[in-house]
Amino acid sequence: MATPEEAAEAARAAGLPPTGxxxxxxxxxxxAPADSPTNRLTRISKGQTLPTAVHKDVAAMDPVLEVxxxxxxxxxxxxxxxxxLRIPQNQITALIGPSGCGKSTLLRSLNRLNxxxxxxRIEGSVQLNGxxxxxxxxxxxxxxxxxxxxxxxxxxxxxxxxENVVYSLRVDGExxxxxxxxxxxxxxxxxxxxxxxxDRLHDNALGLSGGQQQRLCIARAIAxxxxxxxxxxxxxxLDPIATSKIEDLMDELRGDYTIVIVTHNMQQASRTSDYTxxxxxxxxxxxxxxxxxxxxxxLTETEDYISGRFG
Ligand code: ADP
Numbered sequence: 001m002a003t004p005e006e007a008a009e010a011a012r013a014a015g016l017p018p019t020g021x022x023x024x025x026x027x028x029x030x031x032a033p034a035d036s037p038t039n040r041l042t043r044i045s046k047g048q049t050l051p052t053a054v055h056k057d058v059a060a061m062d063p064v065l066e067v068x069x070x071x072x073x074x075x076x077x078x079x080x081x082x083x084x085l086r087i088p089q090n091q092i093t094a095l096i097g098p099s100g101c102g103k104s105t106l107l108r109s110l111n112r113l114n115x116x117x118x119x120x121r122i123e124g125s126v127q128l129n130g131x132x133x134x135x136x137x138x139x140x141x142x143x144x145x146x147x148x149x150x151x152x153x154x155x156x157x158x159x160x161x162x163e164n165v166v167y168s169l170r171v172d173g174e175x176x177x178x179x180x181x182x183x184x185x186x187x188x189x190x191x192x193x194x195x196x197x198x199d200r201l202h203d204n205a206l207g208l209s210g211g212q213q214q215r216l217c218i219a220r221a222i223a224x225x226x227x228x229x230x231x232x233x234x235x236x237x238l239d240p241i242a243t244s245k246i247e248d249l250m251d252e253l254r255g256d257y258t259i260v261i262v263t264h265n266m267q268q269a270s271r272t273s274d275y276t277x278x279x280x281x282x283x284x285x286x287x288x289x290x291x292x293x294x295x296x297x298x299l300t301e302t303e304d305y306i307s308g309r310f311g
Contacts, residue, residue, distance in 0.1 A: 053298040054286075055287065063088060065260070067087075069124045070084070071123040074117070075119040080106060080282045083124070091275060092275070093275040094273035094276045096269050096278055111230060147229075149232070150229065150234045154210060154237070156206060156213050156217060156220075157205065161203060187220070188216075191215045192249045193215040209242070210237060211239070211246070214242070214246060218246075222253075233262055236265075243268075274289065278297075278306075
């Protein structure tokens with residue numbers, strides 16, 4: 001654990017002014033009360049443009065996904081720097097930060113979607129339940145079944161609602177009608193869409209509204225029982241009513257699914273997520289329980305961002 005002096009030194013080395021409560025906190029054993037920011041601050045890395053603050057309970061938890069010292073370049077441009085993140089099971093983790101800070105790049109790195117982009121080079125480690133995702137031997141198709149992805153713009157396939165939901169089972173060769181119907185109903189119920197579509201399961205999915213299409217994509221993603229559900233700004237193309245339905249749905253999925261969501265919307269992050277990572281310039285700046293990040297962040301950079309002073 002870094003002392004406040006080390007934190008201040010890291011900030012100075014990075015050419016920054018002292019960076020918040022950790023730098024100003026009293027030193028010496030027993031000088032900080034149990035719930036003080038000093039006690040919650042467990043690590044401040046040196047040698048980074050911004051120091052990283054990881055709150056104690058995220059540092060201690062057992063992760064489903066663990067990113068360690070991950071770097072990513074698009075050609076010569078480095079988009080992620082020494083990124084480390086532990087994603088807890090059956091909780092919602094939000095990635096926030098100004099546009100261009102690397103949120104989507106990090107999310108896409110979690111299921112190797114960046115493999116599809118020319119000139120991408122990576123270093124570091126990402127593990128899903130202990131399996132190294134960037135091993136040469138990893139079957140990327142299998143990996144993507146373990147991690148569902150929901151994009152900014154809903155992307156139902158041009159086929160029926162039913163066939164959209166059971167798509168991954170069909171690809172795996174499942175032909176049993178009862179199994180397919182059961183998965184379809186359970187997935188649509190989990191995605192809070194069943195009541196709206198149960199009488200038209202064989203209609204084309206493209207006839208659904210934008211919000212319904214996005215919930216259909218969530219149903220399709222969870223049909224294959226993924227270990228993690230990744231969501232890249234799932235509400236940014238939706239109106240407020242459709243957005244609140246997706247947020248309600250996320251609330252229902254909490255506890256059963258591990259969700260990582262990228263959002264520009266800080267109210268959404270604070271409403272829906274259990275944990276929040278604030279990113280800036282390709283780095284994780286601060287990571288902790290959302291209620292702490294949004295009410296008592298450790299670093300002034302986080303405070304400035306969540307209070308709208310930049311970004
Ligand atoms: P965010 O999701 O926070 O808005 P991104 O992950 O999209 O940020 O982008 C991070 C940085 O990487 C930005 O500078 C962006 O221009 C760059 N970038 C993103 N995608 C590509 C790409 N396909 N090719 C080259 N640069 C990219």
